[in-house]
Amino acid sequence: MATDNLFSTRMGKQLYGLLPEVYRTRDSAADDGGGDLACFLDACGHLLDLIRQTLDQRLADAFPDNPSSGEACQPWLLPYFADLLDVRMVSPDDAGRRDEVAHAVAWRQRKGTLKALEQIAENVGRLEVEIQEGWKRVATTPQVGLPRLLAPALGESALHDAFGDHPGWAARHPGLPAVTVDFRYPSRAMQVATDGGAAPQNPAAKQTTFDGQAVWWRQVNRHGAPCFPGSYEDVSRRTPDVRTPTWSRGHAHPKRVLLHAPPPQGFFGPDPYTTVSDLDYSAEGEHLLEDHHVQGTLTVGAGRLTLRRCTVKHLVVTVSSHDDVILAAEETLFDTVSVGAGAASFEGCTVLGATTVFRLTAANCIFNGSIFAAAGGSIRYSRIPAGLDESIEQEAGTTDVANFFSAFFDDPGAGVLRPDAPATILFGAEDGGEMGAYHGGREDRPVRVPIVGTVTMDLSASSGYTLKDLILEGSGSLRVAQGVLTLERVAAFDLQVESISPTDETGMFQPVLAAEDCLFDRLAVSSGLARLVYCTVLNQCQSRCLQASDTIFAAGLDLAPGTDANPHCIRFSRIPEDVDVAYLRTLENTTEPPIFYEFAFDEGDQVVQRRPVFSEAGCATLHPATSEAIRFGAEDGGEMGCYHGWRYSLLMAAVADKLSDFLPVGMEAVIVPDLRLHRLPREACVE
Known part of the structure; x- marks a missing residue:
């Protein structure tokens, strides 16, 4: 009789393996009651496993970091570590708070440096940013006799320094504080060729992850005409902008630090x-x-x-x-x-x-x-x-x-x-x-399932299974004829629930659709109660009875008249202005319109910037131009909608708040959404 299947504990199996072979052979060869010794040691292993897990957690609790494997420190201990090291934690998630404590000393030692700012953005906000110093973007007057860096130190050819032999290169010297744009040359990022994946020797080369792909690149033609104004590839100098800095203005100023960050892509990001x-x-x-x-x-x-x-x-x-x-x-x-x-x-x-x-x-x-x-x-x-x-x-x-x-x-x-x-x-x-x-589970790695035509399901005999971490894409409809559908972290193009809501002893409807952290393009619950929490409906939403919290209804909301026993209830949500239904109870809602990111898409031989539709990267992600009543209008202070659990708005605000402690007095950090960080730089030219 095989005994491998008798073990459910690690220590029990280890104890069994330490026995002399003769006892293991007798135990596995017994005809009746075979494996009794293995079962006994497995029972001992339950207690030993618990002791081992307690010791492992006790060891992990001594180190407030994010380990690459194994147990991590319990979240309730982090404030004690923070108090010990005088750390002001601002990150909205546990992983970010651990990094704040673990890197506290290193960040103080590098306070004010670009390296520290980049690490704070990456660890606190989960953002990979490209940083520009505002003083380098401000127009200044060249001074005679001012020392100038040699061109090779800035990643360019030494020919720029040999003015006598190459006078035409003088105006293109990368160390000059030139202001007038030279329209003869395009200024942009360009990939740097590497040898077998090794780091290039060019001192101006940087490595950045573009849409999941790590690429070495450098800036070319610093004095040329910027190909993509306002992006990380734009290094042209401007007149100081004294307006209050936001995501779109006040960037060219000696007291600003610009953090160019890729807009989040949400459900439809790159395949992990x-x-x-x-x-x-x-x-x-x-x-x-x-x-x-x-x-x-x-x-x-x-x-x-x-x-x-x-x-x-x-x-x-x-x-x-x-x-x-x-x-x-x-x-x-x-x-x-x-x-x-x-x-x-x-x-x-x-x-x-x-x-x-x-x-x-x-x-x-x-x-x-x-x-x-x-x-x-x-x-x-x-x-x-x-x-x-x-x-x-x-x-x-x-x-x-x-x-x-x-x-x-x-x-x-x-x-x-x-x-x-x-x-x-x-x-x-x-x-x-x-x-x-x-x-x-499929958390952090949702699976795409195409829905073609109308897919009908009868869930009347369902035992309460929750459909999690799926992207139901395509132009078809998912139809629920009977029963209750429960969704978590699901994106569905067209969902139709036709089930009739059961009622309890008081006559109140029970939900036939319960959705949390979900994105819908169209939603129809024609005969029952829909309960939505942290959801976004991009187009028409229709429901016989609705209970919604922290949800964005971006377009129309069609509700049947409620009753005294079954009123509609919408709280901490964005609703259209024209909603006027009998027995509608509301609390802390807003009618401010949501502003979603626009992304660049290749359409034929053109690149078109537009709002992504369902199943395209970035669909339904909130732009910083969106009113704070939506970006921070949920009951717990986070953003409304399907990305509430992703904390995009809170993470961006946490980075700006944290950087205020690590910048010189009077300096401000500005986070600039940059679509160019989702597209690879131009390939290197053949010299």
Whole structure:
């Protein structure tokens, strides 16, 4: 009898491994009650694991930073560390506050330097910024005899310094405080060629992440005509602007520091995964692959492979090792798996096609296709095909059919369970969660699911499953005919809920739609109660009865007349001006219009700047020009709408507040949204 599946604790398994082989053999070979010794040690391991976790947390509580792995300090301890180091914490999230405490000494030592300002913006506001000093943008009069930096120190050719041999280059010297724009040359950022990824030797080169891609670049033709005025690429000098600084004005002033930051992209930002076609591991050793899309075949010819949060179309392992686990996969989606001569361990995985292994150990998984395990194994709390070989031990499994949005690997959203899937799969994992590749959730990595036509769901038999971290895109409609739909951090183009609200003993409606931190293009709840918290509806919103808090209704709001027993209730939200409905109760709402970011899009052979529509990057993100009644109008002081939990407005305000402590007296920091930081600089010219 295999004993691997009897352990649910790390220390219990470790204790069992320390026993002499003779006792482990007797325990696993017993016919009746086999594995009793393993179960006993696993029970001891529960207490030992708790003690170990307590000690690990106690150690982590001594270090108020953001560790790369392992436990972090508990948030309630941060004010004590801050008081000890005299730190004024302003970040709205725990990770930012940890960084404020952990870097307090280093930032004080570098107070007033550009490096410290850049680190504060990155750690407190999660912003990668390009900084310009305001005094460098102010027109000044050249002075005779004033020392001038040599051109190579500014990243330019030494020919600029040889005026006698090259007099035409004198006006282009980068060290001159020239004011008049030279229209003969364009001024912009340009990529710097690197040798094998190494840092370039040019002292003017900088590295910046543009839309998820790290690129080395430098400014060229500092005295030329700016190609993109107002962006980080504009270094032209101006007359001092004495107006109160905002995101759009008051920048050219010796008392300003400009922080150019890329506008947030929200739900539709870059894919957090790295996509590759094929991969081949042929060297001995431990191989680890995390957060990857493998669109072709992943081949393992030697060593041991661990997969975490990946999607792999075809996995082929040819390593010969019958006893040792040569494949360990966690929260991974496969199309087919072939481990012909080795043992495999799966935890929270989905295999859409066939699974072929020598020996299999699995828990909290979905096997949608056939399973062949030559030496047997064990499967716990998983969906298994009917007629599974008896040599594979089974515990708390189900043969119910998994209902996916798409069961084909190459389709977007493959392996994502629908809310009308069987409850035995939605809540069948060992911890009561869902089985499969998304057992651990999709937070910070939402999955795109295309909706074509009208997709109808009957949730009348649903057991309360919450659909989380999905982007339901496309031009189709998601229709709920019956039952209750619960959403968290979901973006849906067109949602139609036709369910009739049940009532309690007092006659009050119960919600048929409960949404939190969600974005909708169109929403219709024709016969029931919709409860929206931290949501944004871009176009028409229709509801029989509505309860909304901290929500933005950007366009029309069509409400049926309420009743005394079931009135509409809208609080701390943005509503259209023409809303006038019977039995509408409101509190601290505003009619100020939301102003969303505009982004640059390639349309044909032109670049067009416009407001993004649903499914485009940056959709529904609030611009700093939006009224503070919306940007800070939620009940807790944050922004209204679907990005309340992302804290975009609070993070930007926290950076400006924090920088006031690290700038010289009289200096002000201005955060400038810059669309150019989402586009790569021009490639380097061939010299």
